[in-house]
Amino acid sequence: MTAYIVRRLIQAIPLLLGIVTLVFVIVHAAPGDPTAMYVHPSVSPEVIEQMRENWGLDRPIHIQYLRWLRSFLTGDLGVSLTQNRPIVSILAERIPNTLILSGTSLVLIFAIGIAIGIVQAVRQHSTLDHTLTLSALFIYSMPSFWLGLMLILVFAHKAHLLDWWPAALTFPASGMTSVDYDLMSGWGKLGDRLHHLVLPSIALGVASAASVARYMRSSMLEVIRQDYIRTARAKGLPERTVILKHALKNALLPIITLLGLYLPFLFSGAVLVEYVFAWPGMGRTIVDAISQRDYPLVMATSFIFAVMVVIANLIADILYAVVDPRIRYE
Amino acid sequence: MASDIDRRASAERSAAGTTHGPLVLVEGLVKHFPIRTGLLGREAGRVHAVDGVSFEIQRGETLALVGESGCGKTTTGRLLLWLLEPTAGRVVFDGQDVSSFDRLGLRAFRRRAQIIFQDPFGSLNPRMTVGSVLREVLQVHGIARRGTAERQISELLDAVGLHADDASKYPHEFSGGQRQRIGIARALAVQPEFVVADEPVSALDVSVQAQVLNLLVDLQRRFSLTYLFITHDLSVVRQIADRVAVMYLGRVVELRDCEALFQGPLHPYTQALLSAVPDPEAGTDRQRIALSGEVASPANPPPGCPFHPRCPHPGKDETCSCVVPPLRALNGGAQAACHKI
Amino acid sequence: MRRALIGSMGVALLSAGCGEGGERAQVADVVPDSLRYGGTVVVAYMAEPSSMNQFASVDENARELQNFVLFTTLIQYDENLQPAPYLAERWDTAATIEGLALTFHLRDGVRWHDGAPTTAHDFKFTFDRIKDPRTGFPSASLLALYDSAVVRDSFTIIFYLKRHPGFLDPWRRISPVPEHILGDVPPARLQQHPFGTESPVGNGPFRFVEHRSGDRWVFEANPDFPESLGGRPYLDRLVYRVIEEPTTRLSELLAGEVDVYLSIEPPQQVSEIEANPAVQVVSLPTLRYTFINWNGRRPLFQDARVRRALTLAINREQIVQTVRNGLGVVAKGPVPPFHWAYHRELEPLPYNPDSARALLEAAGWVDRDGDGIRERDVYRASFELRTNPNPTREDIMTLVQADLRKVGFEVRLRVQEAQSLRRDITSRERPFDAFVLGWGTDFRLDDRILFACSQFDGPFQWASYCNPRVDELLDQVTRLEDRSQALPLWQEYQEILQWEQPYTFLYYDVRPNGLRTRLRDVQMDIRGALQNVKDWWVEPTARRFTP
């Protein structure tokens, strides 16, 4: 297994290199460069030139690429041109934040999605099934940022203005922690973090949860048709065991594949949700970096995104092997 | 019924039939499939699907290729038609080595050798009507001249016992047996001399199976076809074959005239196989030769005689487990691969 | 009330709070000074201050934090925008052959947050780095007329410079950096030193606690801040948060999670805030104006009559009302109302489509083919109006398009990504027709880069405007130190620009800020929203986040 993981990671290298190269080309092909943010009446053209030189932007593009590649391969991600910080420290700050948000959403997506999917499959064609299907469809069809705004409007904005609104249903609209986070006790900190996670993770995850529920439902229905379910029933097992033991584990297989597919999707959605909820994550970093032409930061964040996706896929494959004994990696 | 197809088919036959000797000759045919592991595709092993098979098929005869699943009989059929390229060995068709064909040669070969498949559902394109399937074949090979295609199609359908109206229907509108007839019509459309029938009746119910078997026999007579009949069902073999080749783990273990084989099988495997086939007439009192164990995996064939781990032969010894027995000619045109015969 | 405020802005350079000032003053009196200490204030803004290192930052909000929170400057502007002592106790000047020797006498007892004293050496170091091109100090031109600095003793520094009006102005903006920390850093590495973002050490009323990028900067009161400069600030902590989404900012302010909402954007949120008794709106004049630049190299815009007609045809009052919710003043020219050189008597061009049409006819622009769009010679009155992605400016474009359509101009709109728009407009080829942008001026006005013939190919001469008289005026005003002499020249300059309209000056920006009312003694004005942050305090009963 270890050998397999190592091999997979090694195989991912050309993929990742391909991605960063592609990004490098796109970013450099686009008009504008990072000095543009210093185009300001108090900034003289000489200063701009000086900066270009400091940043190595005066070299031909292939030299820039090779230079970047060399330092990248030696583990030096460089310094952000706009934030003037080592990119490593920016990433060290942002990646956990993104992982917290995506991770929570992921748990939410799969927990809720799978549960609802099972209920729907078991009660196929019931009113409950139809209601859930339709509401899932509606939720799935909402733009995530729109949903986020609506959530803020209701659970943060109106909630504070309405006297009768229960305090338990009032949530912070932005940020990862309260301002007084540092002053809280251990449990208080955890509670505060969770409290701040509620709205963004719902905005980010609920659409995907709806879609997981749909997949889970059809996967479950598919599995329920299988011969071995009939075998299990013929053995006289209670329906609960049949569904939760025999059907569930099999039905989870295609869902695990989704896991790998959803992470890039989550990261994408996170870009918008991070804006709405002022979440200091990777999504905003990359968008800002792109708009400011912060080349090294764009490259590094793209790389990290791609790495996260590769790892997500790897995890999905490993999980797959855990659930499905037919799959063995050596 | 002396139709256009009959006439032309026989005319071409007489024109083409200049060479003598077997229509198909197979020599030392080997097909190994690499087993690739990981995403790098390193070759971890090889499946010995076909491991040195030689035989010949005479014009107008039916050679049955019999064996249990995984013995390589289907692969052998594909190799004969050059749908797969052999790892080693050669296929000689009507005196010409198939591997020497260029694109045009191969195209001509495709007109002379055809295949009928097992699966009546998977072998027809669900999105094409029967007519368009046949029309395509006729057009691609330039068999149909302008205006004659429709007539040829209805003749073909008629030949396999379908109605001319069926041309405008889609495969799913037919029963299993009828689809198998369509598959046969498609193979016959190019007026081949040689047909590989790959388990053509295995998926059919008994009553329909009989219809298709009879049809195959009739067509063979009418178009002077040569069959390689691949099947796992010995009872069907007895009904249709002239000669039988029994395969085990990628090798032919016995090759004989059909009646002789059924009368007195030589190879221990053939004996066991024959005894295992249930027969409604024999009742429960038949003596069965019980085999133990499972067929070895073709990815990991045992050394020596491939059958030796299961062989019930009392004289089984060291040689069996070390030396691969060659297919030897015995009396009366029989061939068998066993050290103990 | 808000309107009134804006209307009077030209006169009252400063404005703070709303009309409740009186009542608040009374409450304030009731709370004794000793009880004012404590509490955390959360400030929210739409963008992140890029760095606390002035060598690296160009953004205004970073500068405010540097000057008012983390560092102390040599001088401050007083309420009348006159230089007042701050870190420099006093200064004196002496004429030299080259120009001027400016001597600052620093206060003793101002310490860096790590305990080291702030001395003249730090200023010398800062000055040298600014003048070193390798540093790439973005605002190096501030000190373009300064030659050198000499430390006389630890608390006295002399600068040698060429005489020019407003020569003290840079020292309002430039804060010292600690030599003992950054002294060994090569100049080219200064911008990227962790000092700016991870471990800034200042000498101001607040000291750095934490920075989480994309989220917040946290500062706490500096207990050692000298009494002579106001002593320890009242607030315990100051948190500067970044919230991009407008609805979220509003919601956080109303929820009380945020105390100060800087630059209410979009301004339409103002009414929502005003409706809430727990919050109030403070509108500030700014150094910015918003304008449409006409590319004078295009045949369409070469004729001043056409440009004037375009201005007449654009309903600027409506733009201010609709787009800025009334928060703005219709502009007359490049000198903003707070400035002493502002031409008060000049009447802005009215909204008058009829005279616009007349002017266009006179200039030869007639709709000959009856398609509603004017033509002249081979040219069609059709152009592309651009801006960067910015909701306000996009809205302006939409209105301008509709207005100009009424006088027979076809406007194609294009929102261009900021970087590539900047590249286009600063390139020598000037590959654009017209665009909407904002321009930030300064207390020390120098419009030569915008309108001087000598700058015709410069990066900011977007109008490609050239008028020798304007050149003359601009040269003179930059030399004249006596304001009474300079004022008539400034006025003539504004009159000419109004007549020739190289830009259509749309409006002077007004910046609304939202405040929780529990926050007291907030004096926001044109010097900056945070200019008296060290005097802010929170009502003791309404403090949150207190340990």
Place this chain on the structure above:
Amino acid sequence: MNEASGRAEDRADGGRALTAAAFIPGLAHLRRGRRRAGLSLLGLALAMLAVLAFSFDRVASTFTAGRVDYWVAMLTLAGTLAAAWGVSLRAEWGRPRQRAEGTSQWAIAWREFNRNRVAVLGLFLMCGLYLATLLAPYLTSYEPNAIGDIAATRHLPPSLDHLMGTDKFGRDVFTRVLYGARISLSIGFVAVSISVTLGTVVGAVSGYFGGAVDTVLMRFVDMLISFPRLVLLITVIALFEPSIFTVIVVLGLTLWPATARIVRGEVLSLREREFVEAARALGLASPRIIFRHIVPNVLGPVIVAATLGLGNIILIEAGLSFLGLSVQPPTPSWGNIIDGGREYLVQAWWVSTFPGLAIVVTVVAFNLIGDGLRDALDPRLRI
């Protein structure tokens, strides 16, 4: 029975209702018990007539307005009416379909689809939407970009005059949503066409030939898929300036890998199917096998993916608008109407809410259709 007499009999049979059927579309279907078809035709015709009646002036002004979209609306109106009548009359007079014709998989899928009530509802919604889009100039008396007296008309709440209220410039939101549908739906349609075509070709080629071709293509697909889609879109669009064209091209060029994967997977399994082997045994050329024998069989999943993709693209477009990276104002798209109203969410909820609902309803419709198609085209349901 020869054909001529058969037709004569039919005509004699239909003779009685001839007059009624000629005037009331759908009657023929109703009489034959095809209630849904009949009612739809009737409803369609009535709706068209209602448009004609209520906005006769605008319809009439088509001849003077000199605008293309008026003519398109005119054609749509006339065409829809004519089609409704035509179908109805054909049902009345036309020869019944000959039984000898085979029923293709598509026909079966259609029948299957028709059985699925919600899917048909989705189809109705979608057709209604497209019709409304084409008829936009007749359905509203406002112009999408016309700005009048802003002070008097801005931010009016929904009323009979302004069904969805007005926005910050006093423009009618209903009108903008109608016209915005054109942009949003066209973006979806064109981008999906591009990505489906590209994806199908790449997937089919990759799957059929395998080997090095497959490896290279699939690595490229992996690369595009392993990159968060929105990030990719943002990167490209932000760098190359947002416009309808950029958005369409970029969406089209970035969404195909998913289709390519689906197609490849299908082709891999189809390639092993015996009918493909038969085609090879019959000596057919590779392009013919790919495009005649394989591709028609993967169209099912591709169509499903395309339908779901349409909904998805509308959502993506909205997301891009949120970042200011889509169609630029004043041209309305649903995304940028929401975006334009989102600053005023508190003061004028209707500006963002209605286009948001339009998106939800449309995406739901596409998803219903997609799900219906998935079920209808699922080969497992049939043999």
Place this chain on the structure above:
Amino acid sequence: MSAPLLRVENLRTYFHTAEGVVRAVDGVSFTLGPGETLGIVGESGCGKTVACLSILRLIDPPGRIEPDSRISLRDRDLTAASEGEMRSVRGNEISMIFQEPMTSLNPVWTIGDQIAEALRTHRSARPAEARRRAAEMLRLVGIPNPEQRLDEYPHQFSGGMRQRAMIAMALACDPSVLIADEPTTALDVTIQAEILDLLARLQEQLGMGLIFVSHDLGIIAQIADRVIVMYAGQVVESGTADELFGRPRHPYSEGLLRATPRVGRRMRRLSVIPGSVASPKRWPPGCRFHPRCPYAWSRCREDVPPLPGEARASRCWLEEEPARRTGGWDELALAEDH
């Protein structure tokens, strides 16, 4: 014959689909005694599998066992039993093994777990006890190294082994009835022979009643004591194996026997049953076999023939008018030749 263990009377299982009612099993009756092997033979689509599943009430909607059907195990009416009671019957008193050992075992659980599961459900066995018993069962069905193989997954077993495991699973709770639905169809002949031997041996050893379903007349002839032939959802003929294969009375049984190629001898030409089975949505009126029957006359087209009695019977009007049995299959074969 002793008192029947299982009695099925007038079993009708219909599927109520949107396109109409599919009468998959339409009035099937039979009995099974202890230690007896009942063979059910018929071609695909004749309803034999549905009949078996109906006995365990494992029919999923839209399928339904129609009201007057009666299935009794000893004296318990299973059609009236609650779902809970049914569960205690399944895998405990009546077990079933299926055609595809490949798909009938859950791929993600170990063989041991799947065998032990039945024991833990029905016998409330503790894990260790259940495991021990599972190993015992594996040994019983002839799997070497049972303790070790308990922890393996189905994909690690070969086809024959899987079917053995299925049998072990089915027999774990000592059922009194075992229903084997085409248990050897997916296997090679040599393996099939082994499984058949195994089943026969186990039945003898355990004395259970065995219902053996197959389309292969040879297998049925080999294993069954009594045989019923099904066609189009109905039993068309019943009798002992010897009676049935020696002297078939129903034209369908007769045709089937004649159409089956024999390994024992080569026939000049196989007989053919013309046409194919009708759609279960629209069975032909009268005798359901009449469209394919060489003897059919007007009565067959109109009246439904009864199945008189159980032990030896044929659902055919020929039983009443034996004189009409002329020509038949031979003539048909001749006709087909030309």
